[in-house]
Amino acid sequence: MPRTRSRTGQTPGVHRRSVLAAATAVAVAGGTGYALRPDEAGAATDAAATERAASLASSRPAPAAPLAPYTRGTTLDSLATPRGTAGYRRLADGPGWRRVVRTALAPARAGRAGRRTALAAFVQLTDLHLIDTQHPLRLEYLRATDAHAWRPQEALTVQGAIAMVERINALRGAPVTGSPLHFAMTTGDNTDNNSRTELEWFLTVMSGGRVTPNSGDPRHYEGVQNSGLTQYWQPDAAVRDADKRLGFPHLDGFLAAATREARSPGLDLPWYSTVGNHDAMPLGCFAGHGDSYLTELAVGGRKLMELSAAEAKALQTALRAADDPEGARYREFLKAHTRAMRPVTPDEKRAPFTPADYLKAHLDPAHLGPGPAGHGYSAANADAGTQYYGFRVSDDVIGISLDTTDPGGHYQGSIGAAQLRWLERTLTRNADSWAVLFSHHTSTSMDNTRPDPARPDDTRHTGADLLALLGRHRNVLAWVNGHVHRNVITPHTGADGGSFWEISTASHVDHPQLARIIELTDNKDGTLSLFTTLVESAAPARTDFTDLSQTGLAALYRELSLNAPGASTVLGGGPADRNTELLLRKG
Template sequence: MSRTRSVAGSGQGIHRRSVLAATGAVALSGGVGYALRPSDSQAATAEETTQAVAASSRQAPAAPLAPYTKGTTVASVATARAGSGYRRLGDGPGWQRVVRSELAAPKSGRAGRRTALAAFVQLTDLHIIDAQHPLRLEYLRSADVHAWRPHEALTVQGAIALVERINALRGAPVTGAPLHFAMTTGDNTDNNAKSELEWFLKVMSGGRITPNTGDPRRYEGVQNSGLKLYWQPDAALRDTDKQAGFPRLDGFLKAAIREVQSPGLNLPWYSTVGNHDSLPMGCYASHRDSYLTDLAVGGRKLMDVPAAQAKQLQTLIKKARDPQGVRYHDFLKSHARAMRSVTPDERRAPFTTAEYLQAHLDPAFRGVGPVGHGYSSANLDAGTQYYAFRISDDVIGISLDTTDAGGHYEGSVGSAQLRWLDRTLRENKDSYAVVFSHHTSRTMTNTRPDPARPHERRRTGQEVLALLGSHPNVLAWVNGHIHKNVIIPHSAPDGRSFWEISTASHVDFPQLARVVELADNKDGTISLFTTLVESSAPHRTDFSDLSQTGLASLYRELSLNAPGASTTLGGNPEDRNTELVLKKG
């Protein structure tokens, strides 16, 4: 019989440096010298507190704990049915678990010895989209079919279905331990718009959402533009997507902007920032450009440009030749006469770092907590978006800000943040550490100066890897950004090692989140278990069902069929459901 134990409610006898707030796991440091922030309104040091409880998680079931695989990709996976053209989805066989031993040899009998250290859910790249926003780059599709997705009006419905799935998980898939929290690792929004930020926070914390801006009575965007470049679901027009087999769905756009309800996550959730959250279009450092802000909230929208001009703009973005958005500004001005009229809306304005933090701290979006979802008033005062928090007696979490405010979609961290990371790991050397970020180690190559800190050196992913490899308590670096499942082993010359776990997005097929479990095998090794989960939406779609659930199901199937969509984002078997073995540091 397994000796796996619960980690919930295990707050007694914690080291003084590791005390927790009674409301749940809280920030250990906001990057400004605080050792602990038990609430948003006050700071305290560990020495000032002697008693605390562990992270608020679901009540542990009666022992012995049992693995819970219902609703995970161990049980079943949405799979394309046979045929050509537009492919329908159905129920497919689950994915097997792969044991990976690159960093340590697994020892027999470990399943009967192990104890659970922590269990959590990672969501990443939700890309909640205001599909009618005037600054969106849909028109790049004339040069690159990947530049616009036919399912982008349904991101809210799809994200709610993912929340519903997480809420239905009654325990971790391997250890059966209760889930401690959920972490969303960036690109929570798509276009740095206040409308998207509000919808994201309501999806996560619960509430009613009307995923519509502009005219409250109707959709105004590329999908009722009459342009063959885009799928026109309500029209008889033979657009390019219908030529590829996409259906005509009368009433689709009316249903897509109808009010929906999110239950909110039923466990604590934390937030990590991504480039699409911090930068307009995910790539421009242009918050101070009044022309672009006026366009964002105004009544004109560009929907169609010649392919050659679209290609030129896309090249500027990909090659980082316009990180400040100056040429993008000029591009839009040159196409002013081609813009179409839409209803103005102030909710489409870009948000600043301070507004992003304030929104997370807003009591209206607290849900089950914690206050600020990792961020604190100390972050707000310092203008930082990184923090640390305690997961359980034995484990801390560290959330990094890897977006380069100087522009471009690849990332880096500032020297001050890297020093803070080093200090946080040293001060918590008695605890295992899981590091969260948006960017991966390989996509942190952008070292443009931060306009707010022009003299501070930016640090690459390789420098972060070197730092993490110098701390034996680091178990994993969990991230997103690349929209693909990839798991990479990292080892240092002295034998220290950890795993980098990158998880696919929830906007591109196969639209996955990931459960991560940490367990001590009591034999000198640690096992990290990763298990992918889909949303609660049925795999099979019904074109006549335009309910909230039916649209969430359609969201997945449309993403499978998006022209040019990659077929490799699910990763290889060794990047999906795994057991990752490590030597204990």
């Protein structure tokens, strides 16, 4: 396969995409994105039509010569590191994580560092979970049985996400090659409660502007953190709550600071979006958006904040069993607890959004930022009701964003047969390009095959089915995803000789709150390398409890996530799941 052209270090040969790029006067090295769109039936258009309808996006201007490799601002250089082993632990700057070379799919040949050329570089963000903490449908009361069902850091998701944007903007290029970063991709669960408030916050954080992470009464907070209930951290009150007994601080003015206006610079490179289950369904698990009771409760003036441990356990068990995909029993549960609900200020902006609303919001010019228009989604997606697409990353690399949410309900995923056929055609028609896939769900979390109510004849397929398809295509390099909130990197080899790396990245809401830079290089020795480098937000490691500025809150967000009761201590993964060089044979 003629995939030997490099973006740097040599003169590219004549190629139809190179000619097109020159004709449009947009340099591939600057981050041109050629969209590979689904047609009205959900299939890819032919190549000529695709390129005629191409959507162009430019990243920051490429330097005259490649930048030198560097580590500043990455976890290779330093890492926010806990001090102490018990109680409420503080963070401070500590040593970084080393890079691990992984050779399960190809050998690491000597001298490759001096031969390699860059193919592409990008940033993955995943599971931002921007949370409207005052939303009436939230399940905070499950903390009565599961300490981690509510997290003390949740009111600071917007400030934390902005600090991650600031970190990405500060990167001078890719850490290993110095290549310009082509784009950023979010791999789903950008929102938490499927709420219009959260969708607006997400799009503003990513594209730039002012965000007020507040809903209901604009004058004061109305949620569990000023409820007086001791199972939640009450930062402004003298209440000796459960978290303060663990060492959490008393912070006068915390809630007022957490809900005041914040400003995001927006990413300064093109960004693309992938949908997750929390973006697709109420509570991330219930099918359908036509339920009037749940909608009325979402925008209305009552909120359940407290539940007995026994009732919380029963509800959590039912949600995990996934035998109530449309939420019928959940509605009955809420109706049975109407008298226990507390009054809050109604807010129409808390209404759930549909998949069509999600597409419309991305296509809104108000959220264009640095582009591309729609952030991957197109009018063809809106017409067909699909949320998957392809795009050109560089002259030798395409990206493919999949929709692995199951509209039939439940938080685990699957993929429809029509989308699977489209993927097969897209990979086949672009066999002369390397391919990187993006999705929310991992291969092991795609085991939910409930039919799509809107497409009952569209058979749902599991992660194993998707792995089998990818293993038939030797141009697939990586499948990049999230959902499990943990750094995990897994090699896959197909029966037909295709091999690739599955790269799952930790969330931005749970500690250690990381994004991942991925670089693709040709080693000029029959192998390719994928370099993965994790980055933290731009907030300082050390917190100051008297600093309730936007930056101070972002630092506190990270420290609170470290100390959240019940939080897993293994989400950062092992050394081989963090900063890596992943070797592949060229197909």
